[in-house]
Amino acid sequence: MCSGSLKALMAACAMGALLGACQREERDQRPSPVASETREQVALTTNSAGPSPPEIRVSGKGAKYEASAYDQSQGKKYYAWFNCNGCHSNGGGGSGPPLMDDRWIYGGSIENIVQTIREGRPNGMPSFRGKIPDEQIWQIAAYVRSMSGNTSSDSAPQRNDSMHPHPSESRTPPSPPVNGGTVAPSPSR
Amino acid sequence: MVALSLPSVLTGCERWPDALDPKAPEAHDIAWLIWTFTGLLGAIWLAVVIAMLIAIRGGRRVAPPAAGATPLDALALHPAGERSRTVIVGVLGGLTALTVLVLTGLSYATQRSLFAPRQEGLSILVTGKQWWWELQYEDADPSRIVETANEIHVPVNVPVTLKLEASDVIHSLWVPRLMGKEDLIPGRQNVKRVFVTQPGVYRGQCAEFCGQQHAHMGLLIVAEPMADFERWRDRQRAEAASPSSDEQQAGHDAFLKRSCVMCHQIRGTDAGGRSGPDLTHVGSRMTLAAGTLPLTRGSLAAWIVDPHGVKPGVDMPLTKLEPDELNAIAAYLESLK
Structure with missing residues (x-):
């Protein structure tokens, strides 16, 4: 009798734990329409002319996107919709630099990537300010980070909607990113 | 009584997606199948109910046990009664099997004609x-x-x-x-x-x-005579009309400057996005957002300013626009007949 009720209690606990596990993350589907873009003060390199490194001040918004599976899979979709793959291919690079290696010309933190997409960069990268809503720029940047294994495989995109030459980001082996030559250490990390 | 009157109530509903009001041969086949199934099975159900009522009301006259009879005698078999019951059960079983076979055959034949591969026109x-x-x-x-x-x-x-x-x-x-x-x-x-x-x-x-x-x-299917259809098709083939007023021109410029241009195509302009619906002749359609809103200037503006209020989770993002741009874009899109 006692062991029976103990079993029932354990089953109830297990069920509660299972149900709790259903809540993976909150999806913020309706961001504020009037929210202005965040002003991140990022540095492109840790090199500095003076004795102290460049000052970096970030809003911390990036951590939310890097931990969110929804945001990264949205970013993956927009990556194809907005023709990022026209130049960067599926991360391997084409007329634009590859994104799946460990070499970041303009910094590899999510704030750096957001800035690169928003402002554009010399020699071909156009500015998407005003064209892509801020929310989506952050989502694309989080996806770009996931290409080189820089976000957790728990949240990296799960499924390829179209034909890709590689498995989905969450199924790529947890090896370090492809070596891309000289490494500029990410300043914000 | 309620069950019997329900079908007539349902057919009384004059809502427009109505499978029982067919307007094409294929839909006729399906409607005919629905009515055949309903009629035949309804008749059988009615017959069973009536037979059951007769059996309940009529009861069975049981003769009082004869003097000196043991309780076991009540269970004794009466050959004549047994035989007639076997025949009744056998006939009913046969009829049931026949019904199932006939309906399966009808259903299969209709399916076959519906899914026959044909490509024409x-x-x-x-x-x-x-x-x-x-x-x-x-x-x-x-x-x-x-x-x-x-x-x-x-x-x-x-x-x-x-x-x-x-x-x-x-x-x-x-x-x-x-x-x-x-x-x-x-x-x-x-x-x-x-x-x-x-x-x-x-x-x-x-x-x-x-x-x-x-x-x-x-979605809507608009069926029209061949001449009308050809006219519609020629109009749809054409490039978008150029803006005819200052407001429409402002809307055209804002459309190309803002995030609209990333996903939508308007043939005849620089907008060439392919991930959202083609808007070249959006003003000629009857509805907006896949049959969700009637296409008016007001609903265009409502949809652009807050798509997630109308269809939560939709891919169209909230776009930051200047207040005067919204009206202009709605005016421009409405003019794309």
């Missing part, structure tokens, strides 16, 4: 997306290919082939007054034939759960 490529329908009128001459969304115009009394594909998840096309359901499956092409006999506007709906806004994934 006008062919339209329908791609299901979350949550709208992309349409491409195919033609051997590339300059006659027409792209539009959510509103299928077809000529009456001409067979139309719908080639059904999907680009994200499984959808299903169902226009109750014209045809049965057919799935749109990523990675394969299903073919559906439509033959509309009566001009009119028919509402269709996605019939396979495809995500949060599945219920708001509608």
Whole structure:
């Protein structure tokens, strides 16, 4: 009798734990329409002319996107919709630099990537300010980070909607990113 | 009594996606099948109920046990009664099997004719997306290919082939007054034939759960005489009308400057995005957002300013616009007849 009720209690606990596990993350589907873009003060390199490194001040918004599976899979979709793959291919690079290696010309933190997409960069990268809503720029940047294994495989995109030459980001082996030559250490990390 | 009166109440509903009001041969076949099944099975059900009532009311006269009889005598077999009961049960069993066989045969024959592969007449490529329908009128001459969304115009009394594909998840096309359901499956092409006999506007709906806004994934089939259809098709082929007022010009400029241009195409302008619906002639459509809103200037503005208020979870983002840009864009889009 006692062991029976103990079993029932354990089953109830297990069920509660299972149900709790259903809540993976909150999806913020309706961001504020009037929210202005965040002003991140990022540095492109840790090199500095003076004795102290460049000052970096970030809003911390990036951590939310890097931990969110929804945001990264949205970013993956927009990556194809907005023709990022026209130049960067599926991360391997084409007329634009590859994104799946460990070499970041303009910094590899999510704030750096957001800035690169928003402002554009010399020699071909156009500015998407005003064209892509801020929310989506952050989502694309989080996806770009996931290409080189820089976000957790728990949240990296799960499924390829179209034909890709590689498995989905969450199924790529947890090896370090492809070596891309000289490494500029990410300043914000 | 309630059960008997329910079908007549249901047919009394004059809502427009009505499978019992067929306007195409295929829908006629399906409606006929529905009525045959309902009629035959209803008659059988009624007969069973009546037989049961007679049995209950009539009762069975049981003779009082004879003097000196043991309780076991009541269970003794009476050969004559047994034989008649065996015959009754046998006949009823046979009739049941016959009913099942006949209905299965009818159902199979109708299915066979519905799904027979035929390809003829006008062919339209329908791609299901979350949550709208992309349409491409195919033609051997590339300059006659027409792209539009959510509103299928077809000529009456001409067979139309719908080639059904999907680009994200499984959808299903169902226009109750014209045809049965057919799935749109990523990675394969299903073919559906439509033959509309009566001009009119028919509402269709996605019939396979495809995500949060599945219920708001509608479409219209507009059947019209051949001459009208050809006129419509020529108009759709043309490039977008250029803005005819200052407000429309401002809307045109804002459309190209803001995020609209990333996803939508307006042929004849620089807007060439392919991931949202083609807006070249959006003003000529009857509805907006896959049958969700009537297409008016007001609903265009409401949809642009807050798509997630109308269809939560939709891919169209909230776009930051200046206040005077919203009205101008709505005016410009409305003018794209």
